[in-house]
Amino acid sequence: MRISDLKTNFPTPDGIVRAVDTIDLSIRDTETFGLIGETGCGKTVLGLTIMRLLHPAATMEGEIIYKGKNLLEASEAEMRTIRGREIAIILQNPTTSLNPVMRVGEQIAEAIRLHQGLNKKDAAAKAVEMLDAVRIPSPSQRANEYPHEFSGGMKQRVMIAMGLACNPSFIIADEPTKGLDVTIKAQIVELMKEMTERKAMLLITHDLSVARELCDRIALMYAGELVEYAPLKGIFESPLHPYTRGFLGSLPERGLVPIPGMSPSLIDFPDGCRFHPRCEHATEVCRREHPELVEFNAGHFVRCHHARS
Amino acid sequence: MKTHKTALTTLVFAALICAACMAFSASALAGEDGVATTDSDKIVKSVGGEPGKSDWRFPAPFTFYPRGPGYVRMSLLFDTLTWKDANGVIPALANGWKVSDDGKTWTFYLNTDARWHDGEPFTASDVKFTIEYMQEQEGAFKWFESIDYIESVEIVDDYTIIISLNEPMASFLVDIAGNIPIIPEHIWSGVSDPSKFTDDDAVIGTGPMKLVEYSSAEGAYHYEANYDYYNGKPIVDEFITMAVSNAAASLTNGDVDEATFWGSDVDAVNDFVGDDDFEIITGPSFWVLQIIFNCDADKGYPTNNVTFRRAVAYGIDREEIVEQKLGGGGMVANTGILHPDAIWYNPDCEGYEYDVTAANAMLDSLGFIDTNSDGIREYPAGGDLKFTLYTTSTYLREGELIQAQLEKIGIAIELTPSDWTTIDSYLKAADFDMAISGHGGIANPQIMNLPDWPASTYDSEEYNSLFKEQEVTLDIDDRKDLVNQLQELVAEDLPVYTLYHPYIWCVFNPEVLDTWFYTRDGICIGIPIELNKLIFLARYGDANENGKINMQDVTAIERMIMELDDPTDMADANKDENINMLDVTCVELTILGRAPIRCE
């Protein structure tokens, strides 16, 4: 998958929200690509843009090439054959993302019926299989239960089963570990690792520890644009961007040092570098000029005027 | 777009299913079929009243609603000994009668052809049974309880009967003989609680109509003709009287063929004037609206003062009320209560023509002066001259007009709408100032028992003795004199002040039936309704069998005598089984309003 020059905008009464602003990246066939950023930086929007699941009022520019096809130009009908079958998304908040009045098994089976043309019975059996695969105990019984009967971790497993039901080759996982306690989180991470071994995955998270477990490459997103993007090692061992460094610094083992300030609104960006109001290294040029994303090392891109220093 | 189309299809489908369900349940409701009819049947539909006011209950003699319309609906099924037409009393189950000189013994000669609807013959024993049954079941027959006057009934032979009275009764021929529906002994002898007896058998009478269906919910009565009727030939096959919310609209679009209007309905009636599709006949309503004063000696001050009552009478512009409320659809009432079209009417009662000056002078003389110039007079002891005027919501408009008028002579009125039960209890307890109320029956002097109702606070010995005297006075002129005195006394004393008599109209489609008429002094004891069973009949003498006896019938009989036309059943006016000049004479006498009553 190759994304180039992608821009996603929303009109709102207060102005145009530029949620995704000129993003270029490519994800290889079996790699797991982590997209990391604070809440409200536009990372979920990127996921939804790929799936073309945004509000009709949203405008998208650029290209998302998947298997030789530009998804932004695909018709709605084409997209429906791609969603769930080719590209699946595991949405955040399993509690609200599962239909409360539909049996869990059916929520998995409906996609199977649709994409794999199985009949009701076989699809139901396949759904049970999926539940089993995500390690839900007594899956055939639980398939007939409703979401509220599942615990948070179990729901997340259901979400994973739902996403993987039709064996998609590309998976977008949006905050799969949000709101889970540490042990459950570890189990889910383990499960994800196992389930997506041979697939391409875009992992959207603000949790670096999860990213470290799962990802091959990581990109950091700030205020709608990518600020740094490199293989796992590059990010953790030699972070270039002050934002990345700040982000790493907020990890528990590094002392939980928060980044000062607030992320800007996606409507009204500061001139120059978007991070400069929060950056301790900011200089005059940062206030004036918007830095470009440049390749600093092989495969290690960064958007900072002072990356070298 | 596509989703919309599917949605639309779904909706249409749902609507279809829905319609099917409706149709199914509707078919369940449509199950109650009436009689099978053919196109040639003549069906007459008439407005029986407004919805909610047209259920006059099951039309059997002991269950009908004891008001005029209830009686009339029963009377289509049950005959009485005598009946009335446009000219007065005529024979019914009794062909003729005679009365002894003391007025206490009445002999009736009964019709030998009359049969009950179930085919059983009618005989004298049915009459005896009826009267004795009603005396036995005291209070079961609720219409004009005068049966107590009868001392005994004696069968002479199957078709002759003698009724003896306790004391002479001036109005016997109408109030009893023309009132009590004769019921079949073979059915009712086994009925112990007549007020609950509503089987099919309960409506078997001798009348010109048979009951097909009675619907309490719709206030509808469906009759079919009794082709075996003894006293004429039905000219309609079915008759339906039903409730409609707006008679003018239903008449106009042909839902009904006849409707009654009265009083302020004049606007609707005027719309039919000049409409060729409809004919209008006007009748006397025998109905009066009046103000009742509290005449109680203790609680009624100042309305117990006759001068004050006269002042109020002068202060009320009855002409204006007739004009504004009725739109001219009525007349200023006889202050003596009885209707000008009634034979008992006294034209010489004091009229109290609107006279503010006279009213003011009278009030001044009583010491009610407007001392603080607020437009309202004060009592000599102080306090506004202010009264409560009770009325039912039906007569609020009249109340509003009176309120405005009395204000001009310095009397303040607080208009208090209430229901009749409550007002009645106030009247009985003498706990009121004035009240507006209306009633019918004012062709019959018996209605003038004012101290009984509604003026229960009026206590005049002179009045009471006059009333009692007229009740037993047989000589019509003597009685009339007494009734005249009663009326003058009311006009003078004003326990009630009459306001107006509304007009009543019958608007009908003559294409369907054109025999509607108003009965002389009202049906039976004075019901001012056009639904006299005679409208459905071609009677003997009605040679062309069109329901009307007029000069055309004379010509018709003459042509039959000359054998120019074939004789008809009804051409035999005197029922002697010959068609000859006697029948012509008989018809001519009928037209002149002097139908021969066979007295032997």
Add this chain to the structure above:
Amino acid sequence: MTRMKVNDVLGSLGLGILAILVVVAIFAPQIAPYDPHHTYKRMERPSSEHLLGTNDIGNDILSEVIYGTRVSLFIAFMVSITAITIGTSLGLIAGYSGGVAEFMIMRIVDIFLTIPRLVLIIVIAAFMPRSIWNLIAVFIIFGWVMTARIVRSEVLTLRNQYYVESARMLGGSNLYILWRHILPNVIPLVVVQFIMEAGHVIVAEAGLSFLGLGDPVARSWGTTFHYAFECPTLYTSDVWMWWMLPPGLCIVATVLGFTFVGYALEERLNPKLKTVVGMEI
């Protein structure tokens, strides 16, 4: 974007209608061409003299409708202000004190909400003498219920808010907390309820008067409508146009005014809160 605009337009439209009605009600004697009780030639068609003709006893219909505004608005105002006060107080008590009081109040509320109120009002009206005050009393008896319920649930959420908690910890008396911290937050809801209730009462009063259960002496729009409905030529002539339509449209306009204002206020004050719009008639 359009949504907000629509709300504003509806809101100001509603306010405009209500303002006109209030002005008409206050200045009825100046605006009405005639005394509504004075009689002229009856059943006149509209003319330059009588713009809406005259009624069955010759009153000028236009004047009657103008004076009717007074009656209808008076009833609506009296009922709403009292019912809302009662409802708010009971809602505050139930929500804030909890316990037996809350249980009792809320059960009564449940029962009142279960029984169709206009049916019960009709039944009660059948037993009572027809007067405007009785009518107001009956409406008040049923009018407080919804307010009490809404206020109570709002109080329940407010009660646990930080500032209320802290005020309580600082030793604020209950009355003080209710008055200073809770009431001001409840007021917007109460205003919406007031508006809604007034609309309901206008329609309910008109409905009762139409059935002949109102106070027939006080000529509200419903009463005028009632007499027009009784007119024998209602369906066979054009009288409905000038006799029935004006009071009917006045009722509709008033209700619309209240609905629009209520809807706009509701969207603005509390977009999450949705009540069923629509009247019980």
Add this chain to the structure above:
Amino acid sequence: MNLINKLAYYLVIILIILSINFFLPRAMPGDQLAYLIGENPDMPTRMTDEEREVLLAHYGLDKPLSEQYLDYLVGISRGDLGWSIYRSAPVLEVILVRLKWTMLLTGTSTVIYLLLGIFLGAESAWARGNKKDTWSLISILTVSSLPVFFLGILLKIFFGAELDIFPLDGAKTTCASYANPLEGVLDILHHLVLPAATLVIAHIGGTYLLMRNSMLSVLGADYILSARAKGLSERYILNRHAIKNALLPIVTMAALMVGFMITGTIFVEKVFTYPGIGLLLYDSVMCRDYPLLQGLFLIIAISVVIANFIADMTYIWLDPRVREE
């Protein structure tokens, strides 16, 4: 609240309604006797104290209040709603004759207005923000502010009197005799159109707005996004995921709507002289037929309670979350 609690709660409500019914006439100022037996055309216009005593005894009104109350409850439990002196018939019988018409009228219009309101509301929410949505919102707000009686009369004047395409009054042609059942059905449907249309138009607003709001919030829900992400079609999502969730608030309001509906029926039946229990209620008010009035109130209140109960059950059936508890 579990089922037993619910049932107990409704029993209490019914008991309270019964009590209101019992105490109302006894608490009102005025003549108790008149209130309890209604206007009686047979009653002598003047009653002596003795006659009064006899009547009071006849109706058991001379007993202590508690005993009367007990008698009353026992009577009700036997299905004895009393005797209408005005109509000279048992109250229950009078009501049952009329009930079928009201059921046909309200049943038909409820089904139509619910379907139509749900459909339009869902459509409007689907097209949120569009001109179409705005206009249907405004027009439906406007239409629903028409009082039922006003709307009914306007329809009656236009379609009944002016155009003369629908009958003015009644539920069927009075005393008509039909050649075949189909004719009868058509006649009844013909009479049903205007009253049902009035009820539908007058009540559609509530359902529409509720459905629109509820649908709007459902459409924004995560599980809808989740369903889209599965590649499901819009129509499938609407039918299988959105509708059921969006219906939940409608079911909650259903009981309240039944109350509205009954009120509306009184007016519609009055305007169109539809011989159901609404018109009967009106008539019994006008005739001061208090026993019948009370019987009607009881029947209506109990049907509303039953409707509440059914709504609760439906909610439980629709929402598994509630079912568990």
